[in-house]
Amino acid sequence: MQNQQADIENNLKQEHALVRALGGTEHLFWLLDRNRAIHFALVAQIDRVFEPSAWHAALLALQQRHPLLSTRIVAGPEGAPAFYRDPDARIPLRVVENARASWQVEAAREMNTPFDWSTAPLVRASLLQGEGDSTIILSAHHSVLDGMGGAYVIEDLLCALGGGSLMSLPLVQPLEDLLRAQMASASVPGAMAPAPETKVFRAASGARAEVAALALSAQLTQAVAQRARIERTTVHGAVAAAVHEAGRRLSRAWRERPVRTVSPIDVRRTVGGMGQANGVYITQNVTVDDRAQGAPFWDAAREVKALLAPAQTHASVVQETKALDAFMSSNPSVDDAAGFLSHMLAFDVLLSNLGREPVASVYEGFALKALWGPIVSSGFADDQVVGVCTQGGVLRLTQASYTAMPGLLDEVSAVLNEAVAA
Template structure:
C-alpha cells in the first residue's frame, strides 16, 4: 500500500461561508447530514477500500476538517489528522443497505471532531456479488452532487491507486464565487483566529436523538421507461425533475383519501455550480440551495399540467439574479449571529414542504473501474426537521433513474411509505404510455 504524503495536501483553515454556517447551526438544533449509497459489483478487499479512502481524503481538503470556534464564536474549518471511519458489515439481503442508511441518518456528527464524513460498506461475503458503499457527510462540507464525484474517486482509487489524481485546492465558500459581489459583502479573508476550548459557556451540544424512526425505501425505472420518460417530458414541454415532483405530489394527494382540493408544497434542491465563477465542478463542497413551488391539486389534476406548473415556478426562481439575492440574504442573516434554534425555526417557516425532491440529474461519471462496476446511486437521504418529512433523492446513472424516499414515522408507517413510493412510480409509468 503506497503511503500518503500529507505535506503534498493543501492545508485547510478558513471561516465557514454564510450558507455553510446556516447548515452548521441547523445541524446543532436538528441533525442535517446526508447519505449517498453506491451499489457496486466486483471483487475488492477492505484494505483496498481503506487505502482508497485515504487517497480520496488527501485529494479533497474538506474531508480532513473539523469545525472550530474562534474567540468571537465564529466557526472555521480547521484541518485535523483523523482518518475517515469505515464500518464493514456483512450483506444480508437486497434491502440491508436501507436499514444501514436509517442508522446513519439517525446518528449525528460531532462537528468538533474530524472528519465530517464516514463510510459504511455493506459487503458481500464472497466479494464478487453486489455490495453497497454508503457515504455520509455533514452538510456543511458537501452536497449530493459533490459526493457522487467522491464516490467516483474512491472507486478509481480502488482500481488504480498509483494513478490517482492530485490534491485539489481548498474550495471557497459559494458567496466568493458569485460573479458580481454585492457592495456590502464583507471579505471572508481574515487573520488566523484564536480558537476557544470547547468548554464553559460555549460547548459542543449534540442534537437530541429524535423520538421517531425514519424509513428508507428505494426503487428504479428500467432503461426503457427512463428513456420514454425523457422523451415524453420533451413533448410535454417540461422536465424530468418537474414530472417527478408532480408524480409525488399526486401520490400524496391520493394517499390523503380526500375529494377536496388540496394545497401542497414541493421543495426542490438547486445545483448552483452552473451559475458560479471558477467553481471546480468536482470539489467536495456545498453548492446547493432550495426553492419551493406551490400547487392546488384537484381530483382531476393532470400530471403534465402539474409538471409544467412546477417547471414554470422553478424557472422564475432560478434566474441568476434571484439565486444570487438568496445567497446575499444568507450573508446578511448570518451577520446577526442567530442561534441554532432560530435557524431551525426560520428553516421550517421558509422551506416547510409536503415533499422535497433532491435530483442529482444525469450523472456524467464512468461506471467501470477495473474489476469494479458502479451499478446504481441511491440518494441523497436526509431529514430536515420539517413537519411533513418526505424527502426524495433522485439520480440517473447510465440509462436508469433511481429513487430513494425517506419518511418519518410521525408522518406515515413504513408500509405507507413504500406505497407512496410505488404510487409515484406507477403514475410516471402510466403518464408516458
C-alpha cells in the same frame, strides 16, 4: 500501493490549522444540524469485491484530494464557525461482511447516527460485502458536502479503488466569496412570505428514520424523459408532479391543502469556479402545488419547471446568496435557524435530484451498477425526502422519512406510467 499510502499519510500530517470559514448555507446547515440532525447519505453498488484495505487506501486518497474531508467545525468567539484541519483524522469505514440486511436498513442506521461536528472528519463510510458485489454508503455532515459534491466524491472513491491517481484539488472558497463582487451591486429580493402552517420538528430523541428505494425500468425512464421533452418540461418537473399526485392519493392531509416542495439547485455550472470541490454550492427554491387530486399531470409538471426556472439564473443566485449572507451575518442562533426553516420554508417534500449520469459508470476492473440518493432529512416530523438519480439509463428513487408515507414510491411509479401512456 504501500509507498503511495505512506506518501499520503506524510502529506496529511500537517499542523492543525484554519482551512476556511463556513459559507452562508454551510453555516445555516450547521445550525440546523444542531437542532435536528440533517446529514445525508449516498449509496453506490459495484460489481466487484475488494479487500477492506483497498477501501481504506481509497478513502485516504480522497482526503489527500479534498481539503475539507479532514476537517471539523470550530465555533469562533462570536459564534462564526470555520473548518479546521485535523491531520490525524481518517474517514472511518464500517465493514459488514456477508451482509444480510438490505442497504436500505443500513442507510437508515446511518441516518439515525448523527455526526459530531466538533470531531474530524465529517464523513464516514459503510461497506456491505456480498459474494461478488459491494455496496458503499457514504454519509456526510451537510456543511461539508452537498448532494452533487457527494456524487463527485463517490466517483473519486471508485476511481482510486480501481488504482487511479487522484490529484489534490485547491481549496475553494464559499459561494459568497465567489460572488462578492456581483453581490455588491445586486438588489435583495423582497421578504419571503411565511408559510400558511408552521412545520413541526421530529422528537429530539427516539425518532427513527425509514428508507425505501425503487428503480424504474429502463423503458419507463426513457419514456418519461422523452415525454417530458415533448411536453416542454423536465424529468424533475415530471417527478415532482408525480410525487404530489401520489401523495394526494395516499394522504388526506395532502388532498386538503397545497403541497410545498423544496428543490435544491446546484449552482456549480451557473456560477463556475468551484469545480468538484467539497462544500455547499446550492440554492433552494420552494414551489407550491395547490392542484386537486387528478389534475392534468403535464400541466403540473410544466408549472414546476416554470417556477424553478427563474431561480436557476445567475442573477437570481447572486440575489439569493446576498439575502442569505445578510441573514447569516446577523449571527443567528440555532433557534433562529430552526424558526426560519419551520415558519418560512415549511415544506412537505424535499426533492433532491442528482440529474442524469452524474458520475462515470465504468472504472478499472469493475463497474458501477447503481447510484442511489441523496438520502437526507430536513428535521421535520413528517417530511418526505425523495432522492432522484438517473444512472446507467435507470431512474432511481429513494424515500427517507421519520413518518414515512407507505407506498409513496410505488404510487409515484404508477403515476408516471399513467402519465406517459396518456
